[in-house]
Amino acid sequence: MRDLSNDTRLLSLNAATVRQRWDLKQIIDGCARHGIGGIAPWRDQIAECGLDEAAKRIRHAGLRVSGVCRGGMFPAIDSEGRKKNIEDNIRAIDEAVALAAECLVLVVGGLPDGSRDLSDAHCQIEDGIANVLDHARANAMPLAIEPLHPMYAADRACVNTLKHALDICDRLGEGIGVAIDVYHVWWDPDLEVQIARAGRGGRILAFHVCDWLVPTTDMLLDRGMMGDGIIDIRKIRNWVETAGFDGQCEVEIFSAENWWKRNPDEVLRTCIERHQSVV
Ligand code: ZN
Numbered sequence: 450m451r452d453l454s455n456d457t458r459l460l461s462l463n464a465a466t467v468r469q470r471w472d473l474k475q476i477i478d479g480c481a482r483h484g485i486g487g488i489a490p491w492r493d494q495i496a497e498c499g500l501d502e503a504a505k506r507i508r509h510a511g512l513r514v515s516g517v518c519r520g521g522m523f524p525a526i527d528s529e530g531r532k533k534n535i536e537d538n539i540r541a542i543d544e545a546v547a548l549a550a551e552c553l554v555l556v557v558g559g560l561p562d563g564s565r566d567l568s569d570a571h572c573q574i575e576d577g578i579a580n581v582l583d584h585a586r587a588n589a590m591p592l593a594i595e596p597l598h599p600m601y602a603a604d605r606a607c608v609n610t611l612k613h614a615l616d617i618c619d620r621l622g623e624g625i626g627v628a629i630d631v632y633h634v635w636w637d638p639d640l641e642v643q644i645a646r647a648g649r650g651g652r653i654l655a656f657h658v659c660d661w662l663v664p665t666t667d668m669l670l671d672r673g674m675m676g677d678g679i680i681d682i683r684k685i686r687n688w689v690e691t692a693g694f695d696g697q698c699e700v701e702i703f704s705a706e707n708w709w710k711r712n713p714d715e716v717l718r719t720c721i722e723r724h725q726s727v728v
Contacts, residue, residue: 450686450687450690450691451690451695453698453724453725453728454725454726455725456724456725457483457484457485457486457721457724458484458486459486459697459698459724460485460486460487460697460698460700460720460721460724461485461486461487461488461489461513461515461697461698461699461700462476462479462480462485462487462488462489462699462700462717462720463488463489463516463518463657463699463700463701463702464476464488464489464490464491464494464518465491465518465701465702465703466700466701466702466703466708466716466720467479467708467709467713467716467717468491468494468709469705469709469710470709470712470713471713472494472497472498473490473494473495473497473498473503473506474498474506475713476488476490476494476713477503477506477507477510477512478510479713479714479717480510480512480717481510481511481512483714483717483718483721484721485512485717485720485721486512486513486697487512487513487514487515487697487699488507488512488513488514488515489514489515489516489517489518489554489699489701490503490507490514490517490518490548491517491518491519492517492518492519492541492544495517495544495548500544500547500548501547503548504547504548504549507548508549513551513697514545514548514549514550514551515550515551515552515655515696515697515699516550516551516552516553516554516593516628516654516655516699517541517544517545517548517550517552517553517554518554518556519541519553519554519555519556519595520537520538520541520542520545520553520554520555520556520581520592521538521554521555521556521557521558521606522534522537522556522557522558523535523538523557523558523573523574523576523577523578524558524559524560524561524564524569524570524573524574524577525561525573526561526562526563526564530561531573531576531577534558534577535577535580535581538555538577538581539581539584541553542581542584542585542588542590542592543588545590546588546589546590550590551591551654551655551696552590552591552592552593552626552628552654552655553585553590553591553592553593554593554595554628554655555578555592555593555594555595556595556597556605556606557574557577557578557594557595557606557607557608558570558573558574558577558605558606558607559601559602559603559604559605559606559607560602560603560604560607561573567602567607570607571607571608574607574608574617575617575620575621578592578594578617578621578625579621582621582622582624582625585624585625586623586624591624591625591626591654592624592625592626593625593626593627593628593654593655594608594614594617594618594625594626594627594628595614595627595628595630595633595655595657596608596609596610596611596613596614596627596633596634597609597630597633598632598633598634598636600668601668609633610634610637610639610643611627611629611634611637611639611640611643611644611647612639612643612646614627615627615643615646615647615650615652618650618652619650625652626647626650626651626652626653626654627647627652627653627654627655628654628655628656628657629644629647629653629655629656629657629685629689630656630657630658630659630701631657631658631659631660631680631682631685632657632658632659632660632661632672632680632701634685635661635680635681635685640685640688641688644685644688644689644692645688645691645692647692648689648691648692648693648694649692651693653689653692653693653694653696654696655696655699656686656689656694656696656697656698656699657699657700657701658675658682658686658698658699658700658701658724658728659672659673659674659675659700659701659702660672660673660674660675660676660677660678660679660680660682661673661678661679661680662677662678663678663679666706667705667706669703670703670704670705670706670709671703671704671705671706671707672701672702672703672704673702673704674702674704674708674719674720674723675700675720675723675724675727675728676723676726676727682727682728683727683728686698686728698724698728700720700724702716
């Protein structure tokens with residue numbers, strides 16, 4: 450297992466973590482100032498900054514791009530909607546390529562409006578990924594399915610376990626893998642086995658960290674800083690690294706009532722301290 454006790458280069462900052470107070474330019478500068486090794490920007494932040502400008506600034510700051518957030522959201526109520534979603538994913542792949550990202554993260558989508566047909570949504574997701582996979586392969590941009598916690602199955606992603614994500618990867622072949630986010634998968638009794646399976650297939654493309662607070666007061670915007678909750682993050686990192694993952698640990702915290710309200714420099718200092726002592 451890698452020793453992170455003095456490390457900042459294997460830390461990547463998901464740009465959502467400080468998005469309320471800083472724009473992307475400020476986040477890039479902040480990462481560089483604190484010696485953080487990577488960044489994972491969101492597409493709305495990239496658009497606001499300008500794709501070329503964002504790419505240039507990230508390169509000049511010497512940051513790796515541990516992932517671009519996000520593609521996915523494939524299911525739609527009609528074929529027109531599905532086509533639009535495919536086109537949007539093609540654009541997302543191109544943006545990730547322009548940023549020299551290590552993967553494009555896919556939050557695959559949930560039930561289309563008004564639908565109760567979960568298996569249809571699963572089919573639409575797999576079809577959608579299959580439709581963009583050739584473009585991703587041609588551009589050497591790995592797609593990373595991020596299984597989300599089941600509480601998001603209806604509206605964000607109805608791929609909720611690592612096993613389900615890996616089953617899809619196995620059916621689709623090369624050029625696709627998984628983003629393992631401790632927040633979404635910590636509860637899964639099958640996690641260790643599935644992480645080992647992902648490693649054997651060379652499928653682990655990203656590792657995201659934050660913590661699960663007890664109680665959690667908001668389904669989306671109450672994630673904890675590493676060490677403040679109940680996830681054994683180091684144990685999961687050990688599994689992931691034993692499975693062969695050697696990329697960055699990406700901190701991704703949505704926290705409307707706590708971390709988003711703080712001074713971003715303080716947030717970055719805390720991320721580094723917890724990366725070194727908890728992750
Ligand atoms: Zn994540």
